[in-house]
Amino acid sequence: MQDHHVIVGAGAVGREVAAQLVERGSRVTVVTRRGTAVPGATAVAADASDAAVLLTAVDGADALHNCANPSYTTWTTVWPPLAGSMLAATEKSGALLVITGNLYPYGPVDAPMTEGMPDAATDPKGKVRGRMWAEALAAHQAGRVRAVEVRGSDYVGKDVGANGVLTRLVPTALRGRPVWTLGRADLPHSWTDVRDVARTQIALSDRPELAGRVWHVPSNPPRSQQEALDDVMAAAGRRSVPVRTVPDIGVRAMGRFVPMMRELAETNYQRTRPYLLDSSDAERTLGLAPTPWDEVCRRTVTN
Numbered sequence: 001m002q003d004h005h006v007i008v009g010a011g012a013v014g015r016e017v018a019a020q021l022v023e024r025g026s027r028v029t030v031v032t033r034r035g036t037a038v039p040g041a042t043a044v045a046a047d048a049s050d051a052a053v054l055l056t057a058v059d060g061a062d063a064l065h066n067c068a069n070p071s072y073t074t075w076t077t078v079w080p081p082l083a084g085s086m087l088a089a090t091e092k093s094g095a096l097l098v099i100t101g102n103l104y105p106y107g108p109v110d111a112p113m114t115e116g117m118p119d120a121a122t123d124p125k126g127k128v129r130g131r132m133w134a135e136a137l138a139a140h141q142a143g144r145v146r147a148v149e150v151r152g153s154d155y156v157g158k159d160v161g162a163n164g165v166l167t168r169l170v171p172t173a174l175r176g177r178p179v180w181t182l183g184r185a186d187l188p189h190s191w192t193d194v195r196d197v198a199r200t201q202i203a204l205s206d207r208p209e210l211a212g213r214v215w216h217v218p219s220n221p222p223r224s225q226q227e228a229l230d231d232v233m234a235a236a237g238r239r240s241v242p243v244r245t246v247p248d249i250g251v252r253a254m255g256r257f258v259p260m261m262r263e264l265a266e267t268n269y270q271r272t273r274p275y276l277l278d279s280s281d282a283e284r285t286l287g288l289a290p291t292p293w294d295e296v297c298r299r300t301v302t303n
Helices: 012-024 051-058 072-093 124-141 170-174 194-205 225-235 248-254 259-266 280-286 293-301
Strands: 004-008 027-032 042-045 063-066 096-102 146-152 154-156 179-182 191-193 214-216 243-246
Touching: 004 012, 004 051, 012 027, 012 194, 027 051, 051 072, 063 072, 063 194, 072 096, 072 124, 072 146, 096 124, 096 194, 124 146, 146 194, 154 194, 154 293, 170 225, 170 293, 191 194, 191 293, 194 280, 214 280, 225 243, 225 293
Parallel strands: 004 027, 004 063, 027 042, 063 096, 096 146, 146 214, 154 191, 179 243
Antiparallel strands: none
16 A cells, blocks of 8 residues: 655755655655645645644645744744644644754754753754654653654755755855855864755654654764865865854844844854764664765755
8 A cells, every 4th residue: 555645844855755755656745835846746735834724634644744944033933833733633643743853952062962862952943943842752652643853963965055054155155256154164063965864754754663752864974164065066076165254253243133143143052063963873773874975065066
């Protein structure tokens, strides 16, 4: 019998999850407000924060993938009802809830991040994402749903574009111009290919016995922002360009006047200290390895 997966969101991760599922022969439904067309999938135009509407799409499905990507400045208001709707829809339908998570819930850390670390963030974004998982986990432990969360670091790869710390630098760098970024460009930093996010989510959707916890996406050894951009430029056959940085004090000063900078200032710790992801547990358990770094860089050039 053909398995059925419902995906909320058609950003870089949602499209990649859909593409991999379609390629293997799964039935795929993609839910977005505008009914975004995704090759091989059924497009549904709906507000996923309406649980009754979402349930219509999810009823009878094997898994619901939360790949939504609300605007960065709206997380605290948009995520709670959206996550609550997906939790309610999976509770009523029996579908496995697979959440595309991130590392924000951990907050500032001084060691490589592992799945056993507590969600200790105190900034608004980290707290809202941590609360989303805490509510899903509580429902899972109570036997009301089956839920799993997949966490990766900053995205690289195909079609990430302006949503990525590194990928937003690439167009300017390809024009041979120096680029500006936040924090420091010389610190080791983990990067996660959206292809590997999708591979991990699908692997876990096939193994519901592994639900009830967080899993990290297999990711390559860390590279600094400067090193990563150098590698992407080399993959494009181009010379590297300097990466100039806005220090933390500058980010906070700009945040007084620019809403987006104010949001970024809250989590600038991600760019002012080493930011390292340990994905060894998922690699061993799921038998997955990250996409080779040189291939990741070639995919990232396409943004």
